[in-house]
Amino acid sequence: MIRAKKAFGVSPIEEPPPPLLEKSALGPRARAWPGEARAEGPVDVFVRKNVREALGVSWAFSREVEEGGFLFGQVHRDADQPSRWLVVVTEVIRAEHAEEAPDALVFSPESFASMRRHVEATRDGASILGWFHTHLVAGPEDRGLSVVDRDLHFSTFRRPWQVAALVCVDPARDPEGREVSFFARQGDVLVPCAVEVLA
Numbered sequence: 001m002i003r004a005k006k007a008f009g010v011s012p013i014e015e016p017p018p019p020l021l022e023k024s025a026l027g028p029r030a031r032a033w034p035g036e037a038r039a040e041g042p043v044d045v046f047v048r049k050n051v052r053e054a055l056g057v058s059w060a061f062s063r064e065v066e067e068g069g070f071l072f073g074q075v076h077r078d079a080d081q082p083s084r085w086l087v088v089v090t091e092v093i094r095a096e097h098a099e100e101a102p103d104a105l106v107f108s109p110e111s112f113a114s115m116r117r118h119v120e121a122t123r124d125g126a127s128i129l130g131w132f133h134t135h136l137v138a139g140p141e142d143r144g145l146s147v148v149d150r151d152l153h154f155s156t157f158r159r160p161w162q163v164a165a166l167v168c169v170d171p172a173r174d175p176e177g178r179e180v181s182f183f184a185r186q187g188d189v190l191v192p193c194a195v196e197v198l199a
């Protein structure tokens with residue numbers, strides 16, 4: 001669980017709201033994945049090219065077990081609509097010590113501990129934007145999040161702007177044009193995000 005321990009007798013420190021950002025300040029950008037057009041949620045996702053390449057093409061993913069990891073980068077509020085979030089994913093890492101199985105992925109306490117060490121080591125002010133995992137696509141139902149996935153997201157990634165990325169490992173299309181979707185919470189459901197890749 002990613003949750004700060006409350007010290008006895010000390011009020012938790014309120015986090016300042018993420019800074020406002022004009023979308024135009026992000027520079028040129030394009031649709032990140034072909035076919036991805038749905039955007040219902042309150043979070044717009046922008047991925048750097050390295051992240052798009054890793055998840056979409058260059059990383060080899062197992063076709064036997066689901067794999068996963070964590071997303072890092074910056075979070076902003078949209079200057080034009082401050083109730084919306086703009087998250088910029090600059091880095092993705094694979095989880096260590098995750099339990100991988102054909103139909104489930106479980107992050108262990110060691111997964112989170114090594115992820116925190118990574119954050120502390122890089123010290124560039126990046127936030128933990130969320131997580132990704134793979135689905136081994138055998139049918140259309142595998143292209144959406146499962147109940148287990150939703151439970152993991154709601155219990156572990158509690159910030160309103162944290163996202164879940166789903167990488168579809170489909171033998172027919174992998175690794176060229178691998179489909180990747182992002183989801184964010186809206187009320188008590190997870191809905192698709194618009195995703196663009198930054199030049």
Ligand SMILES: [Zn+2]
Nearest residue numbers: 135145146149
């Ligand atoms: Zn899943």
